[in-house]
Amino acid sequence: MTAQWQKQMQNQVNTLEKLSTYINVSDDEKEAIQSLDTKWGTTPYFASLMDKDDPTCPIRMQVIPSMQEKVNKFGMKDYLLFKENRKTEEVRPDSIARQYTDRIAFTVIQDCGIYCRHCFRKELVVDQDLQLRFDVEEGLTWIGEHDEIRDVLITGGDPLLLSDEKLKYLIDSLRAIPHVQMIRIGSRLPIVLPQRITEGLKKAIGGFHRVPVWINTQCNHPKEITPETEKAVYELMSCGVNVGNQAVLLKGINDDVPTFKELHQKLLRTRIRPYYVFYCEPAPGIDHFRTPVEKGAELIRDALRGHTTGLAQPMYVLATNIGKIPLMPDYYIDDKNDAEYTLKNYKGETTRIPNI
Numbered sequence: 001m002t003a004q005w006q007k008q009m010q011n012q013v014n015t016l017e018k019l020s021t022y023i024n025v026s027d028d029e030k031e032a033i034q035s036l037d038t039k040w041g042t043t044p045y046f047a048s049l050m051d052k053d054d055p056t057c058p059i060r061m062q063v064i065p066s067m068q069e070k071v072n073k074f075g076m077k078d079y080l081l082f083k084e085n086r087k088t089e090e091v092r093p094d095s096i097a098r099q100y101t102d103r104i105a106f107t108v109i110q111d112c113g114i115y116c117r118h119c120f121r122k123e124l125v126v127d128q129d130l131q132l133r134f135d136v137e138e139g140l141t142w143i144g145e146h147d148e149i150r151d152v153l154i155t156g157g158d159p160l161l162l163s164d165e166k167l168k169y170l171i172d173s174l175r176a177i178p179h180v181q182m183i184r185i186g187s188r189l190p191i192v193l194p195q196r197i198t199e200g201l202k203k204a205i206g207g208f209h210r211v212p213v214w215i216n217t218q219c220n221h222p223k224e225i226t227p228e229t230e231k232a233v234y235e236l237m238s239c240g241v242n243v244g245n246q247a248v249l250l251k252g253i254n255d256d257v258p259t260f261k262e263l264h265q266k267l268l269r270t271r272i273r274p275y276y277v278f279y280c281e282p283a284p285g286i287d288h289f290r291t292p293v294e295k296g297a298e299l300i301r302d303a304l305r306g307h308t309t310g311l312a313q314p315m316y317v318l319a320t321n322i323g324k325i326p327l328m329p330d331y332y333i334d335d336k337n338d339a340e341y342t343l344k345n346y347k348g349e350t351t352r353i354p355n356i
């Protein structure tokens with residue numbers, strides 16, 4: 001039997017004709033779809049969230065190609081090879097990206113539920129002109145041989161597109177490695193294909209075990225959260241899987257104070273813990289989504305810290321080839337001398353504590 005989520009994948013909205021059954025496609029969108037040589041597409045479910053008439057709809061901007069993708073003033077050539085730190089001395093399988101001593105990113109699949117126009121892995125996932133070999137067995141063997149690796153981050157593509165059987169094998173194999181203490185899965189499916197969270201999936205990745213599983217999803221705008229998302233997240237938590245969010249700061253989508261605040265409040269209400277907000281990386285063809293670097297810190301200062309629940313606060317980071325660099329606002333320490341610190345809150349009020 002074909003599950004509902006598999007039908008969604010078989011019926012991907014990835015042609016002009018199919019897209020036209022959901023929205024009134026604009027001339028610009030039409031031109032980009034017809035002239036750009038790029039992979040694009042979305043699940044019918046996510047397409048159904050698009051605004052019919054507004055090309056600046058946050059769902060449309062993330063899904064539908066744009067002629068602006070041809071403008072590439074700041075994108076770095078061979079960005080992913082640089083970013084994933086592959087040009088180093090250490091010999092590793094293609095599936096293993098390493099920036100830290102105790103944890104790695106393990107790429108197991110190249111396909112996604114939707115092909116985000118802002119994807120920093122575009123060269124691999126969207127344009128597919130980077131050829132790497134993703135061999136799960138080879139990756140598992142490498143992890144087994146490196147006993148300093150205690151945290152494995154399964155990534156892609158979208159790992160939850162693997163069948164229940166393959167996921168179960170992957171999770172069981174990692175859980176059998178004595179030095180693996182935790183597993184993380186990066187997946188947009190709780191947002192773009194919540195139908196994927198089935199009883200079968202819960203059995204494959206959940207359950208009480210020495211090695212917990214965390215999912216980090218990607219949600220960039222409050223419009224992406226529906227009652228289906230809420231149910232899917234609840235189901236994941238009901239089998240012991242924690243859910244966090246890694247948003248991308250995107251110009252014209254979530255870079256204003258009201259949207260940024262609503263996004264984080266709504267995530268928390270949906271039981272998704274905001275984890276990171278990423279600066280939009282200097283990958284090729286995504287200049288039009290990029291804000292100034294300072295923007296994320298300003299949004300945390302003006303929309304989140306002090307303005308809403310502490311649990312709704314993500315860390316703003318720039319992901320680089322040498323790891324993630326925190327770029328949080330720095331207004332808190334107003335002054336410091338031999339006697340005391342002067343500290344500032346979100347309203348600009350100050351207080352003093354002794355410098356011990």
Ligand SMILES: *Cc1c(COP(=O)(O)O)cnc(C)c1O
Pocket residue numbers: 097098099100103104105153324
């Ligand atoms: C993001 C990333 C990690 C995980 O970083 P955390 O800050 O622990 O979430 C690990 N390895 C690589 C290569 C990464 O890109």
Ligand code: SF4
Pocket residue numbers: 111112113114115116118119120121122125126156157158188
């Ligand atoms: S789901 Fe992730 S890997 Fe896939 S296109 Fe979107 S950002 Fe890229």
